[in-house]
Amino acid sequence: MIEQRYTSAQLAELLDAELLGPPDLELSNLAAIDEGGPGSITFIRSEEYARRWKDSACSAALVSRSLKHNTDHDPSQRALLIVDSADSAFITLLHRIRPEMHSNDGVHPTAVVDPTAHLKPDTRVGPGAVIGPETTFGTGCTVGAGVVIGARCTIGNDTTLRPKCVIEDRCTIGDRCTLQPGVLIGGDGFGFVPSPDGNGLQKVPHAGSVEIGNDVEIGSGSTIDRGKLSPTRIGDGTKIDNQVQIAHNCVIGKACLICAQTGIGGSTTIGDGVTIGGLVGVADNISIGAGSSIGAGSGVMHNVPAGEKWLGYPASPSSRALRQWAFMRKVGLDQLPKAPGDHEKQG
Amino acid sequence: MIEQRYTSAQLAELLDAELLGPPDLELSNLAAIDEGGPGSITFIRSEEYARRWKDSACSAALVSRSLKHNTDHDPSQRALLIVDSADSAFITLLHRIRPEMHSNDGVHPTAVVDPTAHLKPDTRVGPGAVIGPETTFGTGCTVGAGVVIGARCTIGNDTTLRPKCVIEDRCTIGDRCTLQPGVLIGGDGFGFVPSPDGNGLQKVPHAGSVEIGNDVEIGSGSTIDRGKLSPTRIGDGTKIDNQVQIAHNCVIGKACLICAQTGIGGSTTIGDGVTIGGLVGVADNISIGAGSSIGAGSGVMHNVPAGEKWLGYPASPSSRALRQWAFMRKVGLDQLPKAPGDHEKQG
Amino acid sequence: MIEQRYTSAQLAELLDAELLGPPDLELSNLAAIDEGGPGSITFIRSEEYARRWKDSACSAALVSRSLKHNTDHDPSQRALLIVDSADSAFITLLHRIRPEMHSNDGVHPTAVVDPTAHLKPDTRVGPGAVIGPETTFGTGCTVGAGVVIGARCTIGNDTTLRPKCVIEDRCTIGDRCTLQPGVLIGGDGFGFVPSPDGNGLQKVPHAGSVEIGNDVEIGSGSTIDRGKLSPTRIGDGTKIDNQVQIAHNCVIGKACLICAQTGIGGSTTIGDGVTIGGLVGVADNISIGAGSSIGAGSGVMHNVPAGEKWLGYPASPSSRALRQWAFMRKVGLDQLPKAPGDHEKQG
Numbered sequence A, B, C: 001m002i003e004q005r006y007t008s009a010q011l012a013e014l015l016d017a018e019l020l021g022p023p024d025l026e027l028s029n030l031a032a033i034d035e036g037g038p039g040s041i042t043f044i045r046s047e048e049y050a051r052r053w054k055d056s057a058c059s060a061a062l063v064s065r066s067l068k069h070n071t072d073h074d075p076s077q078r079a080l081l082i083v084d085s086a087d088s089a090f091i092t093l094l095h096r097i098r099p100e101m102h103s104n105d106g107v108h109p110t111a112v113v114d115p116t117a118h119l120k121p122d123t124r125v126g127p128g129a130v131i132g133p134e135t136t137f138g139t140g141c142t143v144g145a146g147v148v149i150g151a152r153c154t155i156g157n158d159t160t161l162r163p164k165c166v167i168e169d170r171c172t173i174g175d176r177c178t179l180q181p182g183v184l185i186g187g188d189g190f191g192f193v194p195s196p197d198g199n200g201l202q203k204v205p206h207a208g209s210v211e212i213g214n215d216v217e218i219g220s221g222s223t224i225d226r227g228k229l230s231p232t233r234i235g236d237g238t239k240i241d242n243q244v245q246i247a248h249n250c251v252i253g254k255a256c257l258i259c260a261q262t263g264i265g266g267s268t269t270i271g272d273g274v275t276i277g278g279l280v281g282v283a284d285n286i287s288i289g290a291g292s293s294i295g296a297g298s299g300v301m302h303n304v305p306a307g308e309k310w311l312g313y314p315a316s317p318s319s320r321a322l323r324q325w326a327f328m329r330k331v332g333l334d335q336l337p338k339a340p341g342d343h344e345k346q347g
Helices: A008-015 A047-055 A065-070 A086-097 A318-332 A342-346 B008-015 B047-055 B065-070 B086-097 B318-332 B342-346 C008-015 C047-055 C065-070 C086-097 C318-332 C342-346
Strands: A018-020 A040-044 A060-064 A079-083 A184-187 A192-194 A201-203 A210-212 A223-225 A232-234 A309-311 B018-020 B040-044 B060-064 B079-083 B184-187 B192-194 B201-203 B210-212 B223-225 B232-234 B309-311 C018-020 C040-044 C060-064 C079-083 C184-187 C192-194 C201-203 C210-212 C223-225 C232-234 C309-311
Touching: A008 A018, A008 A060, A008 A079, A008 A086, A040 A047, A040 A086, A047 A065, A060 A065, A060 A086, A065 A079, A079 A086, A086 C192, A086 C201, A184 A210, A192 B086, A201 B086, A210 A223, A223 A232, A309 A318, A318 B318, A318 C318, B008 B018, B008 B060, B008 B079, B008 B086, B040 B047, B040 B086, B047 B065, B060 B065, B060 B086, B065 B079, B079 B086, B184 B210, B192 C086, B201 C086, B210 B223, B223 B232, B309 B318, B318 C318, C008 C018, C008 C060, C008 C079, C008 C086, C040 C047, C040 C086, C047 C065, C060 C065, C060 C086, C065 C079, C079 C086, C184 C210, C210 C223, C223 C232, C309 C318
Parallel strands: A040 A060, A060 A079, A184 A223, A210 A232, B040 B060, B060 B079, B184 B223, B210 B232, C040 C060, C060 C079, C184 C223, C210 C232
Antiparallel strands: A018 A079, A192 A201, B018 B079, B192 B201, C018 C079, C192 C201
16 A cells, blocks of 8 residues: 555664664555565554564564564564554554545635635635635635535634534634534534423523634534533544534533543533543533543443543442442352342242 | 623613612623623522522622522622523523524525425525425525435425435425434435345335424434334424434424434334433334433333333333442442352352 | 225235235225224234234235234235235335435536546436546446545445435445435544654544445444545445444444444454344444344443344343343342341441
8 A cells, every 4th residue: 555665674764763674675565463464564562462473474563662572573584663652653654655535626616605704825625615704714724525614613724624514603623623524513502491481492592602622633423512602612632533422511621532422411521631432421511520531331420530430321430330340240140149038028 | 792782770671570789780791600700691590500699700690580589699789680580581682692693595596496396485595405396395494505305395484404404305394493404304214124035134115204393403413214104203392402313103292302312213102291311222112101201321121101200221210220320339339248158159 | 105006906916925805905005004094005024913903904914924824814804915025025015105215317417526437327416416536336326415425436336325425535335235314434533642742642544445345224324434454344235224333444244234323443343144233332343243133222342252142231141131130120129138237337
């Protein structure tokens, strides 16, 4: 997949790596350690990977310096390239091989751009995209085919909106963000109160907006609702996976990781650096402290203190949850002792 | 955020409220009780809010009449406006400050409207929207940018379809409905049977439709599949949050509330006035009785009688679920007594 | 709903069925056994349905041959049509009554098709659809309104993409596939590693693609991410329901059934013929053996051997899960015996 072939020595120079092995190996593609063959470069990021190196058919590996001495290696046949971080060096190579996603230059003639929108000369707007009045862009933005942006939105520099995203009126996206296909930003929050006449429900208008910081990624099909008065906020550097739901007035901190299909209830606050697994539900009006982590599939109904790991449905500190799971494992295996009188009481 | 400033006396008149405090306070924005400052109007909807009033920096509060005497108030400095319902009065103000979502008038020249579709003179159709043959609209409808409506659909009066909604052929939407961005109505139900030749699966065609009543709201990214023969039905006044999935042939009653990311299995019936929390799964072919409520994160596998509260995975009446949770809490805290013989049996 | 009326004898001939009852019954619509009336044809697919026949108002029923003698029937009034499979015969009739989904012929003038894309003469492309460079189609394809297909994709024969689907660059869809509205294929995988400067997260580029086999159906709003190096793969004949999430580098086998709102974590492998219920979470980097089944709402955190049924959160073999649920049922009903000393320890 690398268009240009490298020798092992050329790669070592490119990556500023220490080379252990022949300088003239021909390297032509990237591969996982158990999938590649002759000509493949792989990476060794953990002791587990280091152990697998001797059985790999790859010709060369990027190795994190800390694993240099854990990797059993014969330098007469294959090459190790010792780098600070195998992950980062591999990412450098991935950027070289990954084809840019297709995009037209300039504004496609079928796009509908309001005359009062402020595009930069380098803004790329795909076929059929719609940009509303007074919406402004920083430099270096790409708006994919079929994206709809409402009125008075602000899009920062170097931000990419993949096809079919929707950003409703008055929302803000920061710099260097990527919204994957079909992200839906700025729908009304889900708020209803009983009608004064006692007959059905009355909609609570949502006058707030959504404010997304810098370096945020949002996955395909995720939804973020606008706030009632103050905005729903996503902090800098936070990464959100596919089909995540962020309700109105949530405040999500910086550098959080939120995995697929998780939902955060309205007005909940999530601190910086929080990690949340997939398919987690977080109740409304609670707070998840900075640096905490929530296991996949959990249902969080109470505030989580900073730095704690929680797990389970209902979620509790993971030491408790693991004790619960161990107990239930015994129940499943029928290893719990019968308590006296059990037999009589069940009759 | 209120464009026009009000005095406390003007607001009292506007809302038909009893004013306790100075008539000449200048009020210029709406705010939550713990977020606003001088010039802010907030609302007191519960005893909890009433307690917080003395520490609030807001200048005025809308107070539900039932809480008038619970609210510790010094009328020399700040104003209370006593109303029947603080929520409803606040909504009245929210409607005044919420900017209308941007929409063009008339049919945008890039919209593709089949010549046999029946629009009203006031139908607003956004850029790139597509409307199929013989689809009809009531008065006062707005079709957002990039919406796709198939053939022979019926859309009632005063209904709004936000950008990128899809409504497939022969579906019906009632009056005064709002579909938030990216709602997908009328995909085929998920039905397959083993092929007669024993080789793979055969698709069950779905000839039914989707029928959505009046005053229904559906959140961003939700999906409602068409029925096999009879339609999938959503009753009047029901409110559906984001990323909810309603399978083929469900019949959802009136005035239900279904929170985000919940899924209802095929041919399940849900009575009137049912409340379902977020991330709930409801099995196919069961029935949830009128007026019942299902807690967030539950997995409902059996019929739920009318008026009951159920909870948990698997779901059971909430008194049972709470007992289960209390038991598991003890397990987590390692507070369960060791039963005799436990030690021996685990070896 | 059948446009053309049939007599019972005509239907028997059409379906190659044995007729038990009058040959001249007029049959004009299809209906469920407890919904139809005079003139309705229903189906009897199980003993449960066979028992309900005597109370049905339908005029005729398609009956699986194996149930012929279980069905209490008076041939003087109503007709049974004995067929190999009632399901399959009913599907044959459903195909006759189901109106084709609306589609324009040819390429709609508002579609944006790159001059280097390879369409077939019979490719149908709806209004506003966008097709990127070097993308190729087999014969008999339909591209719905507003679909966006990127560069260098390959679409097989007789494949239908319903409105608003997105297929990003370099993805492959096989023959006879149906993507329901709003399916999102080829977003970047969710991969991040700590930045080398210790400051935030670095995105892992995803250079792989998505490869979808033949006879695959994907439900509304589902998302499938592209792989890092090798493709994310969906096997022939697999059926995926609405709002399902398939992460980067998953390999899903043939003839699997994956129900709504289920999520499969990155690099997980699922064997052939696996059935997964709704709202299931499957962890990343695990393996689900061929022919296994996973119950609705489960959270699968470990490898599942071939052919096993698993259930629960955390998931375990279903015999264990059912024992756990039976235990918790007793806890909920307060039927567990009090162990000695319980009272003292809880104080």
